[in-house]
Amino acid sequence: MLLDWGYVAIFVIVGAGMVSLPFAIIWLISPRSSYPHKRETYESGVEPIGQAWSQFNVRYYLFSLIFVVFDVEIIYLYPWAVVARSLGPSAFSSIVIFLAVLALGLAYAWRKGALEWA
Amino acid sequence: MGVTPWYLEALRAVVGTIIIFSGVAVVAAMLGVLLERKISGWIQSRIGPTHVGPRGLLQTVADTIKLLQKEYIVPQNADAVIFASAVVIVPLAALLDYVVVPVGTTRWGPLIFRDLNIGVLYFAATSSLIVVGILMAGWGSNNKYALLGGLRSAAQMVSYEIPIGLVLITISLLAGSLSTVTIVNMQTHLWFIVSQPVSFLIFLTAATAEVNRAPFDLVEAESELVAGYFSEYTGMRFALFQLGEYGEMFAMAALAVTLFLGGWHGPGLPSVVWFLIKLYALIFVFMWVRWTYPRFRIDQLLGFSWKVLIPVALLNLVVTAYFVTVVHR
Amino acid sequence: MTGEAIAFYVLAAITLASGIVVVTSPNLVHSAVALIPALLGVTGVYILLNAEFLAGIQVLIYAGGITVLILFVIMLTEGGTGLRVRQRNEQGPIAAAVAAAVAALFVALAGGRRGRGRFRRTRRARSGRVFSARTCCCSRGRRSCCS
Numbered sequence A: 001m002l003l004d005w006g007y008v009a010i011f012v013i014v015g016a017g018m019v020s021l022p023f024a025i026i027w028l029i030s031p032r033s034s035y036p037h038k039r040e041t042y043e044s045g046v047e048p049i050g051q052a053w054s055q056f057n058v059r060y061y062l063f064s065l066i067f068v069v070f071d072v073e074i075i076y077l078y079p080w081a082v083v084a085r086s087l088g089p090s091a092f093s094s095i096v097i098f099l100a101v102l103a104l105g106l107a108y109a110w111r112k113g114a115l116e117w118a
Numbered sequence B: 001m002g003v004t005p006w007y008l009e010a011l012r013a014v015v016g017t018i019i020i021f022s023g024v025a026v027v028a029a030m031l032g033v034l035l036e037r038k039i040s041g042w043i044q045s046r047i048g049p050t051h052v053g054p055r056g057l058l059q060t061v062a063d064t065i066k067l068l069q070k071e072y073i074v075p076q077n078a079d080a081v082i083f084a085s086a087v088v089i090v091p092l093a094a095l096l097d098y099v100v101v102p103v104g105t106t107r108w109g110p111l112i113f114r115d116l117n118i119g120v121l122y123f124a125a126t127s128s129l130i131v132v133g134i135l136m137a138g139w140g141s142n143n144k145y146a147l148l149g150g151l152r153s154a155a156q157m158v159s160y161e162i163p164i165g166l167v168l169i170t171i172s173l174l175a176g177s178l179s180t181v182t183i184v185n186m187q188t189h190l191w192f193i194v195s196q197p198v199s200f201l202i203f204l205t206a207a208t209a210e211v212n213r214a215p216f217d218l219v220e221a222e223s224e225l226v227a228g229y230f231s232e233y234t235g236m237r238f239a240l241f242q243l244g245e246y247g248e249m250f251a252m253a254a255l256a257v258t259l260f261l262g263g264w265h266g267p268g269l270p271s272v273v274w275f276l277i278k279l280y281a282l283i284f285v286f287m288w289v290r291w292t293y294p295r296f297r298i299d300q301l302l303g304f305s306w307k308v309l310i311p312v313a314l315l316n317l318v319v320t321a322y323f324v325t326v327v328h329r
Numbered sequence C: 001m002t003g004e005a006i007a008f009y010v011l012a013a014i015t016l017a018s019g020i021v022v023v024t025s026p027n028l029v030h031s032a033v034a035l036i037p038a039l040l041g042v043t044g045v046y047i048l049l050n051a052e053f054l055a056g057i058q059v060l061i062y063a064g065g066i067t068v069l070i071l072f073v074i075m076l077t078e079g080g081t082g083l084r085v086r087q088r089n090e091q092g093p094i095a096a097a098v099a100a101a102v103a104a105l106f107v108a109l110a111g112g113r114r115g116r117g118r119f120r121r122t123r124r125a126r127s128g129r130v131f132s133a134r135t136c137c138c139s140r141g142r143r144s145c146c147s
Helices: A002-029 A059-087 A089-111 B006-043 B059-068 B080-100 B119-140 B144-175 B180-185 B197-210 B235-260 B271-290 B298-327 C003-024 C028-048 C052-076 C092-110 C133-139
Strands: B104-106 B109-111
Touching: A002 B006, A002 B059, A002 B080, A002 B235, A002 C003, A002 C028, A059 A089, A059 B144, A059 B298, A059 C052, A089 B298, B006 B059, B006 B080, B006 B235, B006 B271, B059 B235, B080 B119, B080 B235, B080 C028, B104 B271, B119 B144, B119 B180, B119 B235, B119 C028, B119 C052, B144 B180, B144 B197, B144 B235, B144 B298, B144 C052, B180 B235, B197 B235, B197 B271, B197 B298, B235 B271, C003 C028, C028 C052
Parallel strands: none
Antiparallel strands: B104 B109
16 A cells, blocks of 8 residues: 555656656746846736735635635545445434534524625 | 565656656647637637648647747746746646546556545545645735735635535445545446436536636636736746646546546447547536636635535435435445 | 655655744745645655555645635735744743753653664564554555555
8 A cells, every 4th residue: 555655656756857847948948038127017017006915805714714614524524435335324313413513504604694705 | 476676666657657747738738728729619600720730730739839938937026936836736736636547447457547545535635735836826926916816716716625525425425435446346337427416517517616617717717817826927837837727627527437427437449448538528518618608706606616516515415325324225 | 774764754854844944934925835845744654654544634634725724814914925024032942942852752752773762663574664463464465454
């Protein structure tokens, strides 16, 4: 089994090398004539107004927070899914209670407006 | 049975990696982009590119050669390290997906890079790495549009990872294993699309959103955010992001073939041919959807995932679990 | 030096180097992005311990979810401008002393190379690696006891 992951490690290393290969080609054959005007940030052809960072809304954070909660729920479901067939009805009722609690959490977030973008 | 020496295994891994990378680069990126242009042309009653090569088949090759010789422009005040590493992370994470995709079977066993025990979980994990790369690309560009596009894209992708995860769990429940080869082998008599049509639809929709394709492509819409998180990337870097996107789309389609359409099973033709036929059928569906439907707004996008897809996927999971544990015991 | 030992040292080096960047970098976004190789290094260590499910969920949750969360938070606050944060304070020497004491405790428990500490190596196999009977048949390639 460690051999499997050795393969994956080699995949990552060789893959990173192959993805970086175009950079080597670019360094060899691409033109280089940098001047300040060319390096300006693109903003539809006008001068950029203000800094790149501005006050972004907190809703991005709320979405990623709820995502983490449901991601953890999913990782509890993975091992159950693999052995569920042999566990029988008692495991089924346990999982239904677990999912019901989490669905309740989703409903609460929905009612409280955490899932609204507006 | 003797143990193969480590250098032969390493050589086998390296050769396999090169084959997969080259294969994906050609099949997914080059053929995929060309297919996109031809199919969009056909749907819009025009012919796509025909100038380069016979019937325009070498168009993407010409595009790649053009992109290779573009200048490397780093915008001022951009964070050089993050700007550069994002370009490597996104295509690498997309290509890591292909480790567990079985493309066929030979008499020595399934044709897969490595049949990991946690196959499907590994696929979900590497798909989630792309989000981080996109955030880095958006922030590292020092560009309001890129940052906004990156944040929105990340919010969209994490929202749609949950329905995909729930569908993967449902299929693992049916197959009793996380390994992709086992899942394909469990479909010799009945493809899972027949017993799980709802899961199939959820997966296709969520996969379309996960790779930022229309109708969920608000984050890259030219009229809205220039090009989203990769606005400031020139030349080959742009091509690498496109490789990441198209590679991820093909990986999702390949996973859908594995999970729902019986992988490589089929009478008559060799297994790899059947896999490719099913894969390209799904790719055609993806592209058909792109050029048919208008774009969703960001609030409709995210609301659809959390308020529709996740409750439906949860319900589907409970019903499937009922049938698997109680009824068919 | 077996392959596993080399892999462990490489992963440990990656994790430690990234960890140092996380705690000492004055740029908050660099700090958060350096978390990723640190977490992936820990993933590799989990794999070396034959805990591949744990490795999978480590990438899924930590690298894919928590890092995104942290990056969102940083970008929503002033840290997103790349402002320089002070990473040292007056308690440095005390903290270093405590860390050294804890490290000495770990070394004493593990007992160093000769195995004279509390958790001595219990069994040596032909190849000299430390493992119990359960992982023995797994590493010999018999998948039946690994599923």
